[in-house]
Amino acid sequence: MVIEDTAPCAIAMRDVRFDWPGGQFGLDVPAFDVKQNETVLLLGQSGSGKSTLLSLICGILAPSQGVIQVSGTDIGTLGRAKRDRFRADHIGIIFQMFNLLPYASALDNILVPLRFSKARRARVQSPRQEALALTRALGLPDALVARAQASTLSVGQQQRVAVARAMIGRPNVVIADEPTSALDSGAQEEFLELVFGQVRDAGAALLMVSHDERLASRFDRVIRLDQIARQRRAAAS
Numbered sequence: 142m143v144i145e146d147t148a149p150c151a152i153a154m155r156d157v158r159f160d161w162p163g164g165q166f167g168l169d170v171p172a173f174d175v176k177q178n179e180t181v182l183l184l185g186q187s188g189s190g191k192s193t194l195l196s197l198i199c200g201i202l203a204p205s206q207g208v209i210q211v212s213g214t215d216i217g218t219l220g221r222a223k224r225d226r227f228r229a230d231h232i233g234i235i236f237q238m239f240n241l242l243p244y245a246s247a248l249d250n251i252l253v254p255l256r257f258s259k260a261r262r263a264r265v266q267s268p269r270q271e272a273l274a275l276t277r278a279l280g281l282p283d284a285l286v287a288r289a290q291a292s293t294l295s296v297g298q299q300q301r302v303a304v305a306r307a308m309i310g311r312p313n314v315v316i317a318d319e320p321t322s323a324l325d326s327g328a329q330e331e332f333l334e335l336v337f338g339q340v341r342d343a344g345a346a347l348l349m350v351s352h353d354e355r356l357a358s359r360f361d362r363v364i365r366l367d368q369i370a371r372q373r374r375a376a377a378s
C-alpha cells in the first residue's frame with residue numbers, strides 16, 4: 142500500500158499496531174508524519190513507548206498491522222534482511238549510549254555504516270576524507286580520530302563520533318534516541334547545535350526522542366507520544 146499525499150514526508154505511519162510478545166504493552170499509531178527537512182522532538186515519560194516507536198520506524202520491529210513508510214518505502218512489506226538493508230541505506234541512528242565499538246578507532250567506528258550499505262558507500266567519494274571532514278566540522282582533531290580507540294574518548298568526543306557515524310553517506314532520515322541524556326545542559330546545547338548543523342547540511346529529517354522538555358525550543362515541531370499513539374497495557378493481575 143502507498144500512502145497518498147506523503148511525497149514530502151520522510152516518515153509516514155498509518156493505522157500502525159504493535160504488541161510486544163507477552164502482551165504486557167502495545168502501541169497504536171493512527172497517523173504520524175515527519176516531513177523531509179523537518180526536525181521533530183518526541184517527548185514522553187519513561188516506559189511510554191518512545192523507543193518502541195523508533196524501533197518500528199527503523200524497521201528493527203515489524204508492526205502487526207498498518208503502514209510505515211520511510212523515504213517513500215513501505216518497510217512493513219520488507220522481510221527482516223531487507224529491512225536491515227533499508228535501515229543501513231537510508232537511516233542514520235544516534236543511540237542513547239552512542240554504542241561505539243570500544244576497541245576500534247574513532248575513524249573505523251564512523252566508517253561502519255559504509256561497510257553495511259553499498260548505497261551509502263556509493264554516496265561517498267572518499268570514505269576517509271569524508272569522515273575526517275565530518276569530524277573536523279564537529280571539532281575533533283584528525284590525529285585523535287585516526288588513532289584513538291573509541292573507549293579512550295571523553296563522552297563529548299564519543300558523541301561527536303556518534304554524530305559523524307550517523308551522518309556519513311548522508312542518510313535522509315536521522316533518528317536519535319535520548320542522545321543527550323548523559324550530558325550536562327551546556328554539553329546538550331553544544332551537541333544539539335552539532336546535530337542540527339549536520340542534519341541541515343544533509344537536507345535530512347530528524348526525529349529525536351527525549352523526556353527533557355527543555356530541548357523543545359530548538360525543534361520545528363514538538364509532539365508528545367500520547368498525542369500520536371495510544372498505549373495498551375495489560376491489567377495487573
Ligand SMILES: Nc1ncnc2c1ncn2[C@@H]1O[C@H](COP(=O)(O)OP(=O)(O)OP(=O)(O)O)[C@@H](O)[C@H]1O
Pocket residue numbers: 161162163165166185186187188189190191192193194352
Ligand atoms: N524487549 C521487550 N520485550 C517486552 N516488552 C518490552 C520490551 N521492550 C519494551 N517493552 C515494553 O514496552 C514498554 C515501553 O518501552 P519503551 O522502551 O518503548 O519506552 P520508552 O518510552 O522508550 O522508555 P524510556 O524513556 O525509559 O527509554 C515498556 O514499559 C515495556 O512494557
